[in-house]
Amino acid sequence: MRISQVAAAAGMNPATLRYYESVGVLPEPARSASGYRRYGEEDVALIRFVRRLRALRLPLDDIKQIVDLRRRGEAPCAVVRSAMRREVVAVDERILELTRVRTELETLIAESDAVDDEWPESCVCHVVERSKP
Amino acid sequence: MRISQVAAAAGMNPATLRYYESVGVLPEPARSASGYRRYGEEDVALIRFVRRLRALRLPLDDIKQIVDLRRRGEAPCAVVRSAMRREVVAVDERILELTRVRTELETLIAESDAVDDEWPESCVCHVVERSKP
């Protein structure tokens, strides 16, 4: 398979695969006589695995370690699990922060709409500037 | 005031202020004879305003436009409001996506723990690999 075929099979962009290879997440594949990358079915599986971990927000550095372990024949279970646990904490924090931001945006928008109804010439920036620093 | 004083007063890093200046979000301040940046109270207010918009996740490009309007004496209300409205939609999407990821991480962790209890030698990666592509 050539790069765009393996990419399509794994649901990825060819450029992303080259990038993953360049940072060591994916191994260097065999090359054809003219220098084209050649992939097999096992590469599709590996790339899907990587894509899955990325979809779970694991950073490429973690994924690189996991893939390295896998290639050395070691089961990367513990690493995957602790990465997932760390990630769930990070995701929770992120959700909390975004929820706070969302609430505040809503409040400001509602206030600005109310002000606008009363005095169409008044300014929302007033609201932004007056709100807690 | 020197840069680290105005930064402290506005709750920011001096390096960030230099960066904001370099990208045109903040105006170039006056300089002392030896080239040090000199700020006044009105700068503290402006920097707090910017910090506030950043805390609301508005991108620097939007903030730049808003600050520009403000400096030209125009009320940036409409821009602020539409930026906030756009942002609340983006934040909602982000929260939804993170919630999905969180649920899936939780599921995988729970499954992997269950598997681990039954067969301590089995591997969580199995779970990751088998789960929907």
Add this chain to the structure above:
DNA sequence: CCTTGACCTTCGAGTAACTCGAAGGTTTAC
């Protein structure tokens, strides 16, 4: 045989919003 189009290659730069380090000048206090 030649061309056309769709591939492929590498390399460098661009994205967002900072953050850090190096190399060097200034100010303040002791």
Add this chain to the structure above:
DNA sequence: GTAAACCTTCGAGTTACTCGAAGGTCAAGG
């Protein structure tokens, strides 16, 4: 007079790609 704590600019690093340029390869059609 000198040391600490500032300040300056510039360039590079961060994360995870994405895009464009310049050029090589391959299969099909005329």
